Each structure stands twice: as structure tokens, then as C-alpha cells.
Amino acid sequence: MTILAARTTTRKNGIGTPPFAALGFWRLLVLLAAFGLFVLLLIGRLATLALFESTRAYGATNTDYVPDRGDIVDRNGVPLARSIYGYAIWVKPDQLLGDKKELANQLAAIFPDTSAAEFYGKLTADKPGYLRKRALPEQVRQVHDLGEIAIEFPREATRLYPQHDMAAHVLGFVNRDGNGAMGMERVMNEHLRNPGKRSKPLNLALDVRVQAALESELLSGMRSNGAKGAAGIVLDVQTGEVVAMATLPSFNPNRPSFANIPDLGETIVDGRYPISRQTNNVTNRVYELGSTFKPLTVAAALDAGTVRDLSIRYDATRPIEIGGFKIRDTHPSGRWLNTPEALIHSSNIVTAQIADNLGAARMDAMLRTMHFNGRPDIELAEKAMPIYPKKWGRLTNMTVGFGHSIAVTPLHLASGYAAMVNGGIYRPATMFKTNPNAKLPGKRVFTAATSARMRQLMRMIVVDGTGRKADALGYRVGGKTGSAEKPGVGGYSRNLVVATFAAAFPMDNPRYVVLAMLDEPKGTAEASFQRTAGYTAAPVVQKTITRIGPLLGIIPDMKRDVDVSELMPLLWKAKGE
Numbered sequence: 001m002t003i004l005a006a007r008t009t010t011r012k013n014g015i016g017t018p019p020f021a022a023l024g025f026w027r028l029l030v031l032l033a034a035f036g037l038f039v040l041l042l043i044g045r046l047a048t049l050a051l052f053e054s055t056r057a058y059g060a061t062n063t064d065y066v067p068d069r070g071d072i073v074d075r076n077g078v079p080l081a082r083s084i085y086g087y088a089i090w091v092k093p094d095q096l097l098g099d100k101k102e103l104a105n106q107l108a109a110i111f112p113d114t115s116a117a118e119f120y121g122k123l124t125a126d127k128p129g130y131l132r133k134r135a136l137p138e139q140v141r142q143v144h145d146l147g148e149i150a151i152e153f154p155r156e157a158t159r160l161y162p163q164h165d166m167a168a169h170v171l172g173f174v175n176r177d178g179n180g181a182m183g184m185e186r187v188m189n190e191h192l193r194n195p196g197k198r199s200k201p202l203n204l205a206l207d208v209r210v211q212a213a214l215e216s217e218l219l220s221g222m223r224s225n226g227a228k229g230a231a232g233i234v235l236d237v238q239t240g241e242v243v244a245m246a247t248l249p250s251f252n253p254n255r256p257s258f259a260n261i262p263d264l265g266e267t268i269v270d271g272r273y274p275i276s277r278q279t280n281n282v283t284n285r286v287y288e289l290g291s292t293f294k295p296l297t298v299a300a301a302l303d304a305g306t307v308r309d310l311s312i313r314y315d316a317t318r319p320i321e322i323g324g325f326k327i328r329d330t331h332p333s334g335r336w337l338n339t340p341e342a343l344i345h346s347s348n349i350v351t352a353q354i355a356d357n358l359g360a361a362r363m364d365a366m367l368r369t370m371h372f373n374g375r376p377d378i379e380l381a382e383k384a385m386p387i388y389p390k391k392w393g394r395l396t397n398m399t400v401g402f403g404h405s406i407a408v409t410p411l412h413l414a415s416g417y418a419a420m421v422n423g424g425i426y427r428p429a430t431m432f433k434t435n436p437n438a439k440l441p442g443k444r445v446f447t448a449a450t451s452a453r454m455r456q457l458m459r460m461i462v463v464d465g466t467g468r469k470a471d472a473l474g475y476r477v478g479g480k481t482g483s484a485e486k487p488g489v490g491g492y493s494r495n496l497v498v499a500t501f502a503a504a505f506p507m508d509n510p511r512y513v514v515l516a517m518l519d520e521p522k523g524t525a526e527a528s529f530q531r532t533a534g535y536t537a538a539p540v541v542q543k544t545i546t547r548i549g550p551l552l553g554i555i556p557d558m559k560r561d562v563d564v565s566e567l568m569p570l571l572w573k574a575k576g577e
Helices: 002-012 019-051 100-110 116-123 137-144 183-187 189-193 208-224 290-304 339-344 348-358 360-369 394-401 410-421 448-464 537-551
Strands: 079-091 129-135 155-160 229-236 242-248 320-322 325-327 478-488 491-505 512-519
Touching (some): 116 129, 129 137, 208 512, 229 410, 290 360, 290 394, 290 410, 320 348, 339 348, 348 394, 360 394, 410 448, 448 491, 478 537
Antiparallel strands (some): 229 242, 320 325
């Protein structure tokens, strides 16, 4: 009894526990520890999914992953290309349980832009694949509600071009492996894929406002003139920055294989456009740009001193016969012309004589200094090699003087015009926004005096010559028309021309070069049934400058203009014509 009483007292005082209670206590601790570890593992997995799984994307083989990419923005920070995460729809055909034809019809009802036959082909394929590379959440819900366990909805990193087809040829697109396929996506591929570098967006020189205006006016001009294509560029004459660059017809880099402008007379198969739409015609196609070369020839002659007196006249009363060929004027003046009149009336005959006096060696040297003999100076990879004369005979030199026997890209011409009006300094074009305080590379091509004289002469072409329809009031536009017949089998075609207007503004203090080119304009009623650049391309430039001037900080001023008073007496009309 004494021992039993002692045990009872021990329990009441809380000293000690029975052996079976101690075992339960430790079991509870182990259970709690295991549960805590499970919770930690679950939280860790959820964190992993949140941080890393969203960046995974099924590739074409469902084994590779499309990496995240840095953003591309315009000079003002407006997004041009971004990586976002969305849904794809993936199917494993061998695991489908329902009727495949019925399922194909149901999918076609959810995605009206894809036929039931195309879906059926994917549902009966030998291997898994995409039913849809991108899908909206509502579409994903509708497909999910179909109840097919063989259909999956992976979250993928995908490239989005929020401006759709704007600047498509500059931006390019990303292929299925997540690499840039063309444009700046291709050039800056490693930079955009590098996690350490993509923290900051890639700043381009483009201004989306200017780009939109250029594309809008090019498209309007192309349609109103029945042209099969158009191209244009806006270039900063001091820095070489490409503020806008466009080729039409364009494509949508969000769906690079499919047509987005179906009313251009092209043959479109299964909604897919000709691959030629992806060609950047500003940098990757060459043209004989015709009379737009004439100011460059005159500038070289002024620099060389072979044109010392602008009042000296040249015989333009009849064609020049040389080497079995005849050099003619499209609109013969039937009289002797001085240099300003030759530019105003766009005389091939007089320009050929000026080029002949200049000589082949000096003409060749001038063009080489501006890299007209090589691919255009710009970061893009899509760059065409010019057709440059291998031998500079006398006839070749004369025809090059007015833009024949040589074919270059529109970017070559725009960079040449920038050098001609900016004080004489050639600078490579660039797609990147430059630092205002940076020292930019450059090479002198023309003297400052020659550049000043050319600004006067080019302003006169717009005021009194073939470029009248490019005169945007208050912006002091200067420029030159070029209507080059396209070469073909058996010679040049009189009915097929490339119409180009290259301009700069404001000519009293040039800031920008604007070039517009129309490929094969038809000569419609809107252009007075003319195919030439003065009626087709020049109005495009006039409308573009009117729209972009205020955006670029250039306010129209009707009270200012280039002083050409010393040249006016040289024009025949001042003598009573």
C-alpha cells in the first residue's frame, strides 16, 4: 500500500509519465516534423513553378524550351517586341478517345480561321503537335470543356509584336527555336537572349509615330497609283539614325507566314503570302534610281571645280550619240541649259556632259567614299550588294551621272543625300538610338560650300522644277525626282518604272532626309495618268513631311525660306520665257 500510494502521488505531481505515453509523444513529434517537411516541399515546388515554370515553352519537338527574350522599344520607349506568357494547345493523337472528325469540327467552331480539315490532319498525325500555337484564355476554356484528356494546355513564352505589321522588316521575327530569324531580332539575338543584358530594353532609333505616318502615306500612294510595292525611309542627316523605314506590302511578325493585306493582287495560297514580302526593299534590293543621282553628280563636279560657273550653258538641243547609243531627255527642252536649269528640268543630256567633264576616276571616287560599291552601312543583316560598274568607260560614266548603269539600295541614296546636305559629312546609317553627346564617325565627301550650294539647288527643284508636288508648305523641302525604266529582257521597259523622290527638310537647316519609292506605278487618274515620280512619289513625300514635321519638333514657318535670290537670274524664265 505504501508503494501504490507513492506512485499515485507521482502522477498527481506531474513527475514522470507512463512508458506508453512517452512513446505517443515522440510519435506525434515525428508526425508533425514530417508534415512540416511536406509543407515546405510543397511551398518550394509552388515557388519553383511561379518563378521558373512560366518561362518554359514547348518547342517544335516538345523537348526544347523557347527562352525568354529582352524587349525592343522605339526611341521613346514604346514597345515594339515583348516576351509574354500565354497558352498553347497541344495534342497527343494516339491518346484521343472521342470521334476525331467531330472533334475537328468542334475545334473549327472555336477557331474559325482554321478549317476542320486542317484540325483533322493534326488529330490524325503520327506524333504529338500543336493544335494552336497561341490561344486566348476563353478559347482554352472552350477546348478544355470538350473533355479530351489527350489535349494539353502548356504555358509558353511567346514573342509579341504589339504594333502588328509596323516596322516588320526592321524588327524581323522569332522562329520556333526561339532565335531571331531576320531584322534586329536576328542581329541582336544573343543580346536579347542574355539574362544579364535583357534587363534593359533594346532602344532603336525608330519613332513609332513617324513610322506609322510613313507607312500610311506609302500605302495610300501605292494604292492610288496602282503600284505593286513601295518603300521609304526617314533618316537623321546629322546622326544617321533611321527614324522610320518601311517596305510594302508588309507582313505580321506575330504570324509571319500569313497574309495580312490580301487585296494587293497577289496569289495567296491557304492564307499564306509570297515569301518575297519578307524582303526589306530599303536595304536588301537594288534599283537603278535614275535622276535622283543627278544632284550627286553636280555636287562632285562643284567640288572638283569642273563646274565653276553655274551660268555656263550646255547644248541640250539634240541627243548625245556615243558608242552606238543615244542619250536623250524625257522632255526635251530644245535649247541650251545651265546647271540649275539642268537640275530643274532633269536633263539627262546636260548631266551626262557634266559627268563627262568630271571624269570617271572622280565620279568613282565620290561614290566609293559613300560606300556605293558595297553593301549599305547599317546593322541589319539583310543587305544587298549593289550592281557597280567593273569598268568605268566614258559611256558608263556619263550614264551613271544620271542614275543608270548602276543599281543601289534606297538606303545608299538616302545616306548620300544626307552627306550632300548636312555640310558634306558621310555617316553610316544606324538602327540604334545615339547618345546626343557621342562623337559620331564620319568622313568628308563634299566641302561645306558645295553642300550649301546644293541645298539652294535642291530647293529650286521643288519650287520651280519637277518636284513641285513635294513642296510641303512651311517646311522648305528640297529634293529630286527619279523615274527609272526597269531593265528587262531585250532592254528597258517604257511602261515599267521605279518612281523615287528623295528629299531633305528644312533646307535652310537640314534635319531629315525623306525618301519614297513606288515600284511600277500605273499612271492613274489621281496622278494625271503619269507614272513619273513628280506625279506619284513626290506627293507621298509632301504628305509624309506635313505629318511628321511637328512630331519631330519642326514647326512650319511660312516666313522663312532658303535664299536662292543669287541663282534666280540664271533661270530662263527670268529672261522672259
